Amino acid sequence: MSPDAPSADELQANPVLKAAFAGAWADSFVDDNDLRHEEGGFIYFNPTTNSVVVRRVLPGGQDSLDLSYPPEVPGAFLVATYHTHPNFPNRIWTAEPSPEDRRVASGSGVPWFVVSHVGIFWTGPERRVGGLTGKPGYPI
Numbered sequence: 360m361s362p363d364a365p366s367a368d369e370l371q372a373n374p375v376l377k378a379a380f381a382g383a384w385a386d387s388f389v390d391d392n393d394l395r396h397e398e399g400g401f402i403y404f405n406p407t408t409n410s411v412v413v414r415r416v417l418p419g420g421q422d423s424l425d426l427s428y429p430p431e432v433p434g435a436f437l438v439a440t441y442h443t444h445p446n447f448p449n450r451i452w453t454a455e456p457s458p459e460d461r462r463v464a465s466g467s468g469v470p471w472f473v474v475s476h477v478g479i480f481w482t483g484p485e486r487r488v489g490g491l492t493g494k495p496g497y498p499i
């Protein structure tokens with residue numbers, strides 16, 4: 360029996376992640392119509408040190424971010440991803456996870472956080488599927 364990964368709610372309460380979410384939001388230039396873009400990255404948990412590790416990815420586009428390739432972090436397992444939704448909601452944009460976010464998160468085996476101007480959302484499984492074992496990146 361492998362140890363459970365931290366749940367999305369447990370992760371969201373973690374101060375390291377609160378800082379990461381705030382930093383990604385600040386770097387998304389949400390107040391600039393021309394420069395606003397998605398930021399985000401990967402969230403890992405190291406069961407030996409009981410610590411959360413964050414790896415940012417390169418800045419994304421206005422409504423896109425490549426979260427396809429989580430880098431390996433020694434001793435740690437991918438337990439979530441996060442990205443910003445810097446566009447204020449209108450006919451096109453939503454603050455909440457998009458249908459695409461929901462679909463990809465469900466298939467990835469880890470929760471996906473979305474950082475928006477109305478708060479933090481998550482979608483996908485409640486915690487990494489299968490626990491802290493197997494492939495260190497996406498479990499499925």
Ligand SMILES: [Zn+2]
Pocket residue numbers: 442443444456457460473
């Ligand atoms: Zn999204």
